[in-house]
Amino acid sequence: MSARIGLMAALPEEMAAVLAAMPDEARVTLAGRDFWVGHLHGREVVAVLSGIGKVAAATTTALLASHFGVGQVVFVGVAGGLGDGVRVGDVVLADALMQHDMDASPLFPRFELPGKGLSRLPADPGAVARARVALSAALTPASLADTAPQGLQAADLAALGLDWPQVHQGLIVSGDRFVCTDGECAALRAAVPDALAVEMEGAAVAQVCHDFGVPCLVVRTVSDRADDAAHVDFPRFLRAVASPYASAMLSHLLPVL
Ligand code: SAH
Secondary structure, rough: OOOEEEEEEOHHHHHHHHEEEOOOOEEEOOOEEEEEEEEEEEEEEEEEEEOOOHHHHHHHHHHHHHHHOOEEEEEEEEEEOOOOOOOOOOOOEEEEEEOOOOOOOOOOOOOEEHHHHHHHOEEEEEHHHHHHHHHHHHHOOHHHHHHOOOOOOOHHHHOOOOOOOOOOEEEEEOOOOOOOOOHHHHHHHOOOOEHHHHHOOHHHHHHHHHHHHEEEEEEEEEEEEEOOOOOHHHHHHHHHHHHHHHHHHHHHOOOOO
């Protein structure tokens, strides 16, 4: 329960909200990345921007595990929704992660990680179960209205055409592409029918954590539906919603990990 937590966010807007809540952060720069060492919600944390894409996220995760000695990694970011009923504004908690652009066929089955004999990396089941309860508590109207600096009200969400968020649990897929056309989205849904969301880092984080024997948790807020409208929805959503969601979720998550 007391291990140091590596806290990764994909985007500066989310990291700004985290740093604002860390009273004693001290910066360590390594491999061109700023790692912020300090405390958040009573836990010892090392917070860092992952960078975008699998290689950037893998390097960052390896440094968290090997240099900073974290005992757990939590990734908070945004993703494109793929699953039926996974709406913009909802939250997806990964219980498994897979690289959707890994394909060494015919030498290995599509998606399989060569040498590992599996394609899907499970998240830590105990942490997922605790996170599920914490996220549901974090994403209530009362909790979101309480988020610094000015809270998120029903009217703010309604102005963006959003309902109150629902939490989904399942498979998240990652690849080095921002999926933003109807055609690519349909192909991905057909290839991996049970994928709930697509992003660009999670499966890389999970693979490095697997190698180091460090449990990982990936939580994604759905910023777009990975379709033709994704490039419009994404920046608008990021400003208004992703950062307050990240703050609310972490304040409930960190104490139970
Ligand atoms: N120019 C953009 C690029 C963001 S890339 C910017 O910096 O504002 C998209 C980021 O959000 C990645 O970190 C990825 O993990 C996540 N993401 C959100 N929607 C996605 C989608 N539809 N496809 C892939 N990644 C997505």
